[in-house]
Amino acid sequence: MQARLLLEDGTLFTGRGFGAEGGSVGEVVFNTGITGYQEVLSDPSYCGQIVTMTYPLIGNYGINRDDFESIRPYVHGFVVRRHEDVPSNWRAQYTVDQLLKEYGIIGISDVDTRMLTRILRQHGTMKGILTTGNERVEELMERMGTTPLAIDQVARTSTKSIFNSPGDKERIVLIDYGAKSGILRDLTKRGCDVIVVPQDTTADEIRRLHPDGIQLSNGPGDPKDVPHAVNTIRDLLGEYPMFGICLGHQLFALACGADTGRLKFGHRGGNHPVKELETGRCFITSQNHGYAVLDESIAGTELEVTHINNNDKTIEGLKHKRYPAFTVQYHPEAAPGPYDNGYLFDRFLQMIRDNKEANPERPRQAQLSETLRGELQYAQK
């Protein structure tokens, strides 16, 4: 089956289709990870995007049950050099092709992904259309022009109802803007009582849950498309210790008065060097972002830059000068990528404990009465 990928600038790639049949419009981006395609496919941050893998062989270890970062894949298209139809791995349950078919996602293989990536690096990410049909190029161009890129990805990927993953230590409210399950996994691994709330939860509703700390999750798209989330963060800032990841970092920056902007071709992959300015130490990080906090917007806010990307010097980490709050642009929960940055979760929990010690007048919130638990369960409906 033939498939074609047409870029906004008119470049046409012809390859072989796999996965579902049909057409799909999205922002064409590239990921430099060598492994981890299952996590990439199921990372909600890729919602609305056609993802190109720069590594030439994809699908060789299949799809397994453990590596999903959300319950379903969210990419709007998958572009690879070569798709391996016969996976060889003891964990493999099915193939990438089967997964994409099941969820109606179009894939294209036998594409010169080096050339595609070079174009994207030169001109920046652009809109593209992926099709398995026989439409004429002019028709595809027109369809691409009339289909706007989605701006509601956060609402689409966030949980619709509150839920709790019980633990016996700190209570964390995780605001889900399209969270990877890795964040929940890292918090529960440390014994936290995590309450995941939808992206449009109000500050008052969060206060009612008596959190010890607030975790802002990652998520897809432009932070400026979710102004209500910025307001909620501004409202809660200083009241609770806060840790933001990815989109959560950008929203936090907006809430503190800084500005965000679009990167030319984004950072997507598992090997981005990030420098911690305080120590000068470099960490290898997993990243996925197309927007970043603007350097010049930090002056005049109460924010301090803590991390920068060694490749292009963009801001990768912030902390608040007065309040217990810090954020990173990259993914300390890894998946896919190096686990080097998991210490940030420990730092967050330490910050919560320090905050408790410093403010002993605040009621101890770790124990939630049975009645409130019951209330929470009713709130789930």
Added chain:
Amino acid sequence: MSDSRVIMDESAIRRALTRIAHEMVEKNKGIEDCVLIGIRTRGIYLAKRVADRIMDIEGQPVPVGELDITRYRDDRPDRAKASGVLPDEELKLLVRDKRIILVDDVLYTGRTIRAALDALMDCGRPQSIQLAVLVDRGHRELPIRPDYVGKNVPTSRHEKIDVSLSEIDETDCVTIFHPREAEIGR
């Protein structure tokens, strides 16, 4: 040797299941097209009990199915796909285009439920899948979450949760076993 404590007795389980039954009816705006699928031994009894309560509330019977996921467990070598075993025809008919509510006793890492989802997908394409559990003990490793929870129980990994149901265990209770310090090996 370990310390044990009963965290849900017979009446607590009864009330939890009654509440869950009400929540199911409310969330699904009735029980049209709903099918309860119990997982393994105890999930099946729980599903039957919930179905009885829904019968009391709505006056309509809800079909109850059974799902044996042993052959879908990824820690067993004889998986369905490897051995060519097909899901039974009865379940296939029950699942197609229906709103499935999976019922299990304890939710832990999420592996069992993930296996159950794979098994259901092999049976055909349900309209939607919801999850009801009697006890959620935390420590999730996979992106699985329950829609109906009897009781949230924060636990440590060393502890063990045991659900007894009168249908097979003589009594109705949920017990938590806490190993003595020495046994944890710290």
